[in-house]
Structures are given as structure tokens and as C-alpha cells.
Amino acid sequence: MPRRRSTWGSNTDAGGGYRRLRYWADEHDGKGYVRHSKTIKGTRRQGDEELARLRVAHSQDRPVPTVKQAYETWWLPEALARVDSGRMTRSTLKNYQSRWNAHIRPALGDLPVSDVRPLVIRDWLQGISSGISNSALVMLRQILDLCVLYECIDANPARGVMPTTIRAKAKERDKTTYTAEEMEGALSAVKGTAAYIPAILCGLGSCRVGEALGVRCDEVEEVEANGTIVAVVPISRQADRAGDVSDTLKTPGSSRVVAIPEPWSLDVLDAACANQPGGWLTPDGVGGPLSQFTFNTIWRRALKGADVPSIPLRNLRNSWRTIGRWELGIPEDLLEKMMGHAGKSVGEIHYDRPRAEYFADVVSRAWNDFRAAKP
Structure with a gap:
């Protein structure tokens, strides 16, 4: 040829x-x-x-x-x-x-x-x-x-051009959050489903939705603090809408540990000790972690079936922050650190590196005081 x-x-x-x-x-x-x-x-x-x-x-x-x-x-x-x-x-x-x-x-x-x-x-x-x-x-x-x-053109013609489409008024984002009592009710409604453990990590541990799905069983640790058992969970990866896992979090500071109080800590530790497919704390049943899409579907379906008002999954993290400040009385600087926010001062950004045991102590003490104050 x-x-x-x-x-x-x-x-x-x-x-x-x-x-x-x-x-x-x-x-x-x-x-x-x-x-x-x-x-x-x-x-x-x-x-x-x-x-x-x-x-x-x-x-x-x-x-x-x-x-x-x-x-x-x-x-x-x-x-x-x-x-x-x-x-x-x-x-x-x-x-x-x-x-x-x-x-x-x-x-x-x-x-x-x-x-x-x-x-x-x-x-x-x-x-x-x-x-x-x-x-x-x-x-x-x-x-x-x-x-x-690469010197193919002298200037970028797209610079300075703005979209000219007529924008519809954006739908206002749902900002609803749960109180501590409402959070307990929602978690009770999804208990027994695949949404239960990641909902705990979001609503009681500050996790973003993807972060709650990227935890492996062998990473979860048990810590005793203030007479209670706390589940300490490291956050170092996330799963996306399709369940694909990435080792890159939203920000470098997002890599942290979260502390889950009793009684929910016992359920997290039990899940970590189970023979989960693929070793994921929130498995999808075929070797990978649960996807955000599936988590959301199960969450809404379970709450609807129990006649419990649902909020967007992303708002569970907002609920944790609100409950932590206004109901548990945890200082704002500690809440920011537990959320994975770097802070603004030089000390917060470069020097403040609390151990997991500190988070466990703060969270367990706050929940003990909260329950003790209830009539």
C-alpha cells in the first residue's frame, strides 16, 4: 500500500x-x-x-x-x-x-x-x-x-464579553435548619437506612455531604470523654454525586477530625466494626461508597415516609453550626475549627492544631451540659 x-x-x-x-x-x-x-x-x-x-x-x-x-x-x-x-x-x-x-x-x-x-x-x-x-x-x-x-492570536476576544442572556430571578435557596430536638427526630426517622450514618456525620459532626461519604471503616476511632463514648472520624476525602471518590476536599483546612457524641457515636462505631463492602463506612453495596444522589434520595424518602419535615442535606451542616452555638453553647472559635475553617489570625491559621481528643472533650461536655439543663 x-x-x-x-x-x-x-x-x-x-x-x-x-x-x-x-x-x-x-x-x-x-x-x-x-x-x-x-x-x-x-x-x-x-x-x-x-x-x-x-x-x-x-x-x-x-x-x-x-x-x-x-x-x-x-x-x-x-x-x-x-x-x-x-x-x-x-x-x-x-x-x-x-x-x-x-x-x-x-x-x-x-x-x-x-x-x-x-x-x-x-x-x-x-x-x-x-x-x-x-x-x-x-x-x-x-x-x-x-x-x-502560544502566540496563535494577539489577544483573547472572550475577555470583557459578558453573558447577554436574560436571567430569570433565581429561586431563593432553602435555608431551613433543624434544632437539636428536630435533628434527633430526623435521625430517628432515617435510622436503619443507608442514609443514617452519613446524616449523623453531617448533622452532628459538621461534615459536608461529600465528606460524610468518603470515610473508611478502619479510620474511625473510639475515644472516652467525660464519661461518654465519642466516635472520632477523620475527614480526608469526599464522594461526588455519582459516588466517585476524590482525595481533594473543598479547602486544605477541610481535612480534620469530627467528634460524634453518644448515643449516635455507638451506631457509628458499630457500623465501622461491621464487615462493610469495600471497607467504606457508608457503602453502596457493590464495593464503593454511597453516592450523594443515592444519599439524598434515601434521606427524602425516609423522612416523607415518617411524616418528618425534611431539609436539604447541605443544611445539616448549617444545623450543626447553629445548634452548636445557640443550644450547646460551644465557643465560636472552636466551632470554626471543628468545621474545618482555617480562621483569620496568624495563630489560627499556622499554629492552632488541636488534637482529636480536644474535640471529643468539647463535644461530649457540651452535650452532657445540654441534657442536664433539660427539665
Whole structure:
């Protein structure tokens, strides 16, 4: 079969479904602009696409890339590197890729980046709903910033362009919280379901929803404090809406321990001692942790069945903070630390490092006093 050539490099059949690409590039390794070879698995068309990407990256007379080529050549590799280094969560990358596949690529992907003008961007934004246009525009700006960096265009046309869609009035977020008594009632309603343990971690331990799902059984510890048993739970990872686990939390300070008081601590410790599938404290039954979606579904269904008013799962953390301050009387600086907030002073940020036993002591004492004050 004759060798198939393009105007830059070559793409030949290497057998077994592989293609051999040859091209010229300066890899900045001291060898200068020399010939390179790369073997990929794929069709001839996929080989041509990869050769086109390599030309955008390496050719001395490289053409102006399309938006799609800029995304594949520069933006996506950098995003994957940020995920690997922990500077971006995998769920954030998924959201970006969703915007790319649904909105940017179909409308702008085949345009040379030099043809992406402010009016083109504005017209494109007109067809996107207000809830999505901001994040799609942010991603387009990032792609075009890289095109400026690699000297494909002189300036980023997306800078200064604002979404022009008419925004509907945002629905006010539900800010309802539970009192301590209401929290006990809600937890009683979901006891026996898969939502029980993560609800305890959120409503009585300050966890965000994803944090409550990322705990492993062998990480939970039992601590005796003020005549009670406290479950101390380290928070170092989170599970997303689909149940995928990330070792990156919302902020570096979010890595902490939470202290669960009696009697709920006994249930958490029992769950940790059980032979849970995959070793997760909140298992999904098939080797992974419960997903946020499933947690939310079970939570709402169980409360509805028990005729108990439900609040959004995210508000369990707000409830914990409110109960801690106004009903348990825990000092605000301690509550902030237990929530994983870094604080504002130099001492709070860099020097204040309380041990898990301190949290257990504060929480158990506060609940003992609260119960003792009840008539």
C-alpha cells in the first residue's frame, strides 16, 4: 500500500490496527528541530487528527488552530495535570467537559481561533441558558488564553464579553435548619437506612455531604470523654454525586477530625466494626461508597415516609453550626475549627492544631451540659 502523506509529516499503517506518525519537532531537549516518530492505535482518520494536533504544537509554520485543536492540544492536558496534582477535582473536570461537549464544541469547535470574535461569542451566548452560560464562557476564556500564550492570536476576544442572556430571578435557596430536638427526630426517622450514618456525620459532626461519604471503616476511632463514648472520624476525602471518590476536599483546612457524641457515636462505631463492602463506612453495596444522589434520595424518602419535615442535606451542616452555638453553647472559635475553617489570625491559621481528643472533650461536655439543663 502506498504511504499516505500530508503536507506536514506522514501517517502510515503499522499493522494490527496501529498507525505510525512521523513529523518534525523541537522538543527543547538540545537536539533542535529534528524528525520524530510516534505510534498510535486507531484508524487512518484518527492518525490524521493526531498529526494535525502535533502540527499545531510543533510545526515551525504551524497553522492557526481551531478551537477544538486548542482544547485537545493545550487545555485538556493541562486540566488532566491539575487533577493529577490535586489542584482540580475530577468532578470539576467533568463539569468542564460537559460544557465543552454540549455547548462549545458544536458551535465553535471547528472555527479557527483567529475567527472567534467578540460578536461571535455574544451571539453564541444568546443560545445558552443563563445557568450555563457563565461556566461555558469561563472555559472558552481559558482555551483562548492558551492560544494567546502560544502566540496563535494577539489577544483573547472572550475577555470583557459578558453573558447577554436574560436571567430569570433565581429561586431563593432553602435555608431551613433543624434544632437539636428536630435533628434527633430526623435521625430517628432515617435510622436503619443507608442514609443514617452519613446524616449523623453531617448533622452532628459538621461534615459536608461529600465528606460524610468518603470515610473508611478502619479510620474511625473510639475515644472516652467525660464519661461518654465519642466516635472520632477523620475527614480526608469526599464522594461526588455519582459516588466517585476524590482525595481533594473543598479547602486544605477541610481535612480534620469530627467528634460524634453518644448515643449516635455507638451506631457509628458499630457500623465501622461491621464487615462493610469495600471497607467504606457508608457503602453502596457493590464495593464503593454511597453516592450523594443515592444519599439524598434515601434521606427524602425516609423522612416523607415518617411524616418528618425534611431539609436539604447541605443544611445539616448549617444545623450543626447553629445548634452548636445557640443550644450547646460551644465557643465560636472552636466551632470554626471543628468545621474545618482555617480562621483569620496568624495563630489560627499556622499554629492552632488541636488534637482529636480536644474535640471529643468539647463535644461530649457540651452535650452532657445540654441534657442536664433539660427539665
